[in-house]
């Protein structure tokens with residue numbers, strides 16, 4: 001089955017360029033030129049990924065992204081933003097609104113295709129872990145986005161949640177900081193691997209059983225021991 005991609009872009013030249021390159025790679029594409037119609041189109045028949053322009057007539061890309069993320073079934077849908085602005089502030093805003101990746105115009109179509117592939121790959125790796133994960137008294141349910149210890153809910157940020165999910169899905173294995181950075185923050189994340197350490201520290205504080213079970217492997221990464 002070819003993967004379906006909706007391209008939301010009002011500039012026809014760009015939309016067709018993107019469509020051409022994605023089509024050549026075997027993706028099935030559809031262009032939506034109006035921001036106001038994008039949500040309707042995506043809801044009608046959800047694609048595997050959305051390429052979303054920031055500046056659009058009707059409804060802008062950030063609003064569309066926010067609206068998508070507010071619906072449970074679209075929470076994990078990969079979204080790549082296109083924008084003419086390249087400032088770091090815009091990038092942060094786009095990612096905070098829930099975009100998974102970001103490409104600044106003018107961009108190379110090959111780069112966009114590579115990012116589309118990377119995102120779809122990342123998503124299919126995550127799909128294996130959608131069953132609730134149990135680790136002693138600790139339970140993480142990806143579908144309900146809930147973490148509990150002994151039936152008591154633990155409040156985690158989105159990144160802490162994602163980090164914990166990756167570690168629980170790979171218990172007993174060494175996981176490098178780079179792997180965690182790619183999986184949780186994305187391969188183009190500009191912060192350093194210290195970010196992982198900081199989030200691990202928060203996890204250990206919020207879930208005391210991890211203080212012992214989640215082992216630091218010096219200058220490499222982390223390992224969640226086989227059993228708690």
Ligand code: CA
Nearest residue numbers: 010053055056
């Ligand atoms: Ca535009």
